[in-house]
Amino acid sequence: MTTLDVSVSVSGDLDKPRGGARAPRVRHSVALARRSLIKTIRTPEALIDVTLQPVIFLLLFTYLFGGAISGGDRHAYLQFLLPGMLAQSLAMGGIALGQNLNADIEKGVFDRFRSLPVARSAPLVGAVAADIVRYLTVCVVMLGFGAVMGFRVRTGLVPALAAVALSVGFGLCFCWISVLVGMLARTSGAVQGVMFLLVFPLAFGSNVFVQTSTLPGWLQAFVHVNPITPLVSTIRGLLVGGPVAGHLTATLAWMAGLLVVFVPLALRAYARRA
Amino acid sequence: MSDLAVRAEGLRKRFGKTQALDGVDLAMRRGTVLGVLGPNGAGKTTAVRVLATLLRPDAGHAEVAGIDVLRQPQRVRRRIGLTGQYASVDEDLTGAQNLVLIGRLLDLTTRDAKRRAAELLDWFDLAEAAGRPAKTYSGGMRRRLDLAASLVGHPEVIFLDEPTTGLDPAKREDMWGVVRTQVTQGASVMLTTQYLEEADALADEIVVINKGRVIAHDSPDGLKRRVGGLTLRVRPADPARVPDVLRVLDAVAAPGTTASAETAAGARPGAVSAPVTGDTALDEAVPALRRAGVEVTELALHLPSLDEVFHVLTDGSRASADAAKEGELV
Numbered sequence: 001m002t003t004l005d006v007s008v009s010v011s012g013d014l015d016k017p018r019g020g021a022r023a024p025r026v027r028h029s030v031a032l033a034r035r036s037l038i039k040t041i042r043t044p045e046a047l048i049d050v051t052l053q054p055v056i057f058l059l060l061f062t063y064l065f066g067g068a069i070s071g072g073d074r075h076a077y078l079q080f081l082l083p084g085m086l087a088q089s090l091a092m093g094g095i096a097l098g099q100n101l102n103a104d105i106e107k108g109v110f111d112r113f114r115s116l117p118v119a120r121s122a123p124l125v126g127a128v129a130a131d132i133v134r135y136l137t138v139c140v141v142m143l144g145f146g147a148v149m150g151f152r153v154r155t156g157l158v159p160a161l162a163a164v165a166l167s168v169g170f171g172l173c174f175c176w177i178s179v180l181v182g183m184l185a186r187t188s189g190a191v192q193g194v195m196f197l198l199v200f201p202l203a204f205g206s207n208v209f210v211q212t213s214t215l216p217g218w219l220q221a222f223v224h225v226n227p228i229t230p231l232v233s234t235i236r237g238l239l240v241g242g243p244v245a246g247h248l249t250a251t252l253a254w255m256a257g258l259l260v261v262f263v264p265l266a267l268r269a270y271a272r273r274a
Numbered sequence: 275m276s277d278l279a280v281r282a283e284g285l286r287k288r289f290g291k292t293q294a295l296d297g298v299d300l301a302m303r304r305g306t307v308l309g310v311l312g313p314n315g316a317g318k319t320t321a322v323r324v325l326a327t328l329l330r331p332d333a334g335h336a337e338v339a340g341i342d343v344l345r346q347p348q349r350v351r352r353r354i355g356l357t358g359q360y361a362s363v364d365e366d367l368t369g370a371q372n373l374v375l376i377g378r379l380l381d382l383t384t385r386d387a388k389r390r391a392a393e394l395l396d397w398f399d400l401a402e403a404a405g406r407p408a409k410t411y412s413g414g415m416r417r418r419l420d421l422a423a424s425l426v427g428h429p430e431v432i433f434l435d436e437p438t439t440g441l442d443p444a445k446r447e448d449m450w451g452v453v454r455t456q457v458t459q460g461a462s463v464m465l466t467t468q469y470l471e472e473a474d475a476l477a478d479e480i481v482v483i484n485k486g487r488v489i490a491h492d493s494p495d496g497l498k499r500r501v502g503g504l505t506l507r508v509r510p511a512d513p514a515r516v517p518d519v520l521r522v523l524d525a526v527a528a529p530g531t532t533a534s535a536e537t538a539a540g541a542r543p544g545a546v547s548a549p550v551t552g553d554t555a556l557d558e559a560v561p562a563l564r565r566a567g568v569e570v571t572e573l574a575l576h577l578p579s580l581d582e583v584f585h586v587l588t589d590g591s592r593a594s595a596d597a598a599k600e601g602e603l604v
Contacts, residue, residue, distance in 0.1 A: 024381065031378040039366040042407060108362035112423065115326050116379045117351040 025119040032113070032126025036100075040133060049096055050138045054089040055145050058082065061209065062149065069210060075150050082146045083163075083235040084208030087228055089138045090167055091203050094175030095195040097131050098182030102191050105183075105273060121267055124179055128172060135171035139164045154240045163238035166251065170231050173255040176262035183269035202228050227254040278337070279304045279431045279462030280325060285334035286486075287320055294320040295331065296486035302464055302479070307457055309477030309494075310466040313580060317486040318466040322435045325464070326356045339430045352380075355424030355432045363419050365409035369400050372408060372419060373426055380427040387426075394422040398452075414445040421452060432456060434465045438472060450475055471577050474498070482587055489587045501578045501586045506555050507536075508563065509545040509572035516546060519570075522562045523548040526555040545572065 040046060061069075062078050070077035101124070104110050113123045143151070143160075153160045178195055185191045205219065206228040212220055223229050230250035237244035280302040287295040294317045302308035312318045323329040325338055327347040336343040339353045363372050370391050377387025395404045398418040403411060408419060417437065424432060434453065438446040453463055453476055467473050473480045474494045482490040482497070490497060498504075506526070510519050516535055523533030523546055533548035548555075556575060563570060578586075 027381075028379055031375055035364065035367060035371075035375050038371060039364075042366045107365075108358050109364050111328055111358055112356065112362050112376070113379065114328050115351060115354065115356040116376065116427075117348045117381075118379050122379075 025122060025125075028118045028122040029126040029129060032123055033129040034126075036127050036130030037133060039100075040130065046096065047134065047137060050089065050093045050134045051141050053092075054085060054138060054142055057089070058085050058142070058145065058149070061085070065209075078146065078149055078151050079154075079240050080236075081209065082142060082151045083239050084206070084232045086139065086142045086167060086235055087170075087232045088203040088206075088208050089142065090135055090171040090231075091174055091199050091228060093134050093138055093171060094131070094178040095192060095199065096134075096178075097127060097175050098178030098180075098185075098191040098195060099188040101127055101179060101182040102185055102188040106188070120271060124266060124270055128175060128179065131172065131175055132168055135168040136164070138171070139167050155238060159238040159244075163235045166231075166234060166238070166248070170251065170255055173258040174227075176258060176266055180262050180266040180269055183266055183273050202226055207232050227251075227258070230254065277304055278302060278340070279306075280308070280336075280338055280464060282321070282325065282336040283334060285321065285324055285331045285336060287317075287324065287329065287331045293486050295324070295334075298334070298483070298486065298488055300325075300481060300488070301491075302462055304462050305457065305460060306478040307453065307463045307465060307476050309473030309480040310464060310483060311468070311470060311473045311480055311580065311583070312466070312483035313468060313584070316483045318483055319435055320486075321483070322356075322433045322464065322466060326354055326433050327351055328356075352427070353430045355427065355429035357421050357424045357432075357434050357437055363408045363416055363423060366407055368405050368407055369395055369411070369419050370404040373423060376423050376426040382426075390426055394425060398422045414441055414448075417441060417445070417449070421449070425456070430461060432461050432463045434463060436466050436468065439468070446472075468580055470497075470580060470583055474577060482583065484584060484588060497583070498577070501583045504550050504552070504555075505547050505576045505578065506550045506559060507545055507547040507572065507574055507576055508559070508570055511569040511571050513544040515568045516544065518566050518568050519546040519563070522559060522566055522568070525562065526550060526558045547576075550575070 058081070061081055062074055066074045066077040066081065070080075110123060143153075143164075177198065178191070181194050181198075182188075182191050185194060201222075205222050206226050207223060208228065212223050212229070215223060230247045231254070233242075233247035234244055234251050236242055237247060278301055280300055282298060282300040285295045285298040285300075286293070296317075298317065298321055300308070300310075300321070310318050310321065320329065324331045324334075325336055325343060327343055327350050330344065338350045341349045341353070343350050363369075364375075367375065370388075373391035373394055374384070374387045377390050378384065380387075382390060392401070392404070395401045398421070400415060400419060400422070403415060408416060411419065417440075421434070421437065424434075437453075438449050441449065450472070453465065457463055463476075465473070465476060477494060480490070480492060480494055480497050481488055490500070492500065506523060508519050508523060510516060520533050520535065527533050527548040528551045531549045533546055536543065536545045536547055556573075560573070563573075
């Protein structure tokens with residue numbers, strides 16, 4: 001610890017963004033997304049909620065409840081269930097993001113970012129972008145393990161890829177709720193509690209497990225306004241066949257709505273926090 | 275261009291019922307170290323957070339490197355480095371990854387960011403640990419990494435919020451060396467601390483904060499003069515020898531002062547202390563004690579503790595060396 005070789009000089013106009021053609025906002029978000037990815041790779045156990053957990057749910061609902069629900073034909077029920085389970089896992093997969101962000105803020109890691117000349121939104125946008133990996137993992141695990149259990153894509157490669165793309169896209173929009181809760185809650189445990197409270201009614205009060213027509217009227221009303229429902233219908237259409245266009249429009253509208261509402265709220269809450 | 279690295283006027287910030295900053299004025303000259311001394315909860319961290327653009331004050335004005343903190347926070351952020359009270363490194367990232375990330379966020383190219391990271395890791399004796407996740411680091415290593423992170427962008431103004439709290443003495447001296455080097459390279463450093471000793475060792479000027487207010491701004495020598503300078507403390511092995519020790523220390527005490535047995539509430543009785551003017555007092559006291567045949571279990575020179583500093587500064591009517599001693603005796 002004696003001398004410091006100042007070989008990297010910071011010359012020129014300090015206030016002029018340096019370091020490449022891409023907009024600094026994008027570059028900073030990418031750098032921060034990389035940070036989140038490194039953390040994910042270092043702690044693979046943090047991926048349980050998008051790997052083991054959906055598999056257990058799939059096994060549980062196919063073999064334990066599937067026979068009773070479908071009247072004996074588990075294979076047919078798996079075809080019905082899997083697209084729904086995929087949507088449910090995406091919604092639940094976003095919970096960890098809010099928890100992680102909350103923990104980062106508590107530990108003071110974000111103070112460092114906030115003391116750097118970085119766009120205010122970059123830490124949040126970067127963290128959300130890194131979640132792509134988690135949502136892709138959900139898709140691969142569900143489709144892969146589903147195939148082992150007997151699930152078959154009946155449409156084709158392009159619709160199946162479209163289903164994956166839509167799933168990842170929906171996950172990226174839906175997780176902003178978790179980001180907002182992560183900014184508002186006092187502890188990361190509280191984030192999980194609040195998010196379960198929000199996500200469970202949406203994940204179960206939907207067309208994931210049974211046809212909507214079997215439900216009582218008031219519950220049907222809830223299912224129809226639940227953003228998970230059009231997503232499930234779209235993924236079903238794309239994977240096993242059936243109408244897609246209307247459901248897709250509704251899903252995209254929900255995705256846009258989630259972004260319009262929750263991104264500004266989350267950014268504002270982030271600015272106020274700490 | 276202003277010759278002040280930090281200028282703050284009338285900073286106020288309230289959290290709920292707590293007035294964390296109650297009209298704080300600060301001035302730090304370029305190329306110097308300003309020590310901000312105060313107990314826990316005095317408002318030191320709040321002041322640093324305002325100046326480092328992390329927190330908006332309720333009222334007041336602040337400039338860092340001549341730039342308005344509230345109006346142009348992004349320009350300020352290009353020129354500052356911040357090391358928080360608790361090491362805010364990312365535990366899952368390696369030391370190198372932590373520093374490269376900061377470099378990238380400061381718009382260095384990946385190559386330059388890597389080079390700068392390697393340079394700092396080397397300088398902070400972390401080169402060997404560069405590839406290990408920071409969670410495997412010891413407390414001292416983490417603190418060094420945290421400090422390295424605040425230096426990636428060659429900041430003009432460095433804020434160090436209690437950088438040595440919790441470090442052992444050897445590591446603390448290392449940290450002091452780092453701070454001194456930064457200053458010789460032209461940086462200005464604002465350092466908060468709870469230890470007068472640390473402020474004395476590093477700072478060109480010291481600001482004392484209490485309950486959100488600046489209660490003193492002086493040079494270290496000036497401050498020490500006001501609070502009574504050094505104290506020589508001797509504890510005889512046999513408490514019955516206290517009168518003998520009193521006699522010896524009376525002879526070496528600073529002019530106009532006398533030695534006294536410590537009876538302060540909470541202090542272990544049986545020690546004698548006397549205000550002294552310099553460390554020559556030690557050279558006189560040791561042979562005198564030996565001649566008197568007094569066996570001692572403790573013999574040390576102390577700077578006034580933060581408590582003593584506060585006692586003097588918050589009781590303006592008795593702001594003298596004598597008062598410092600009396601304060602100690604209450």
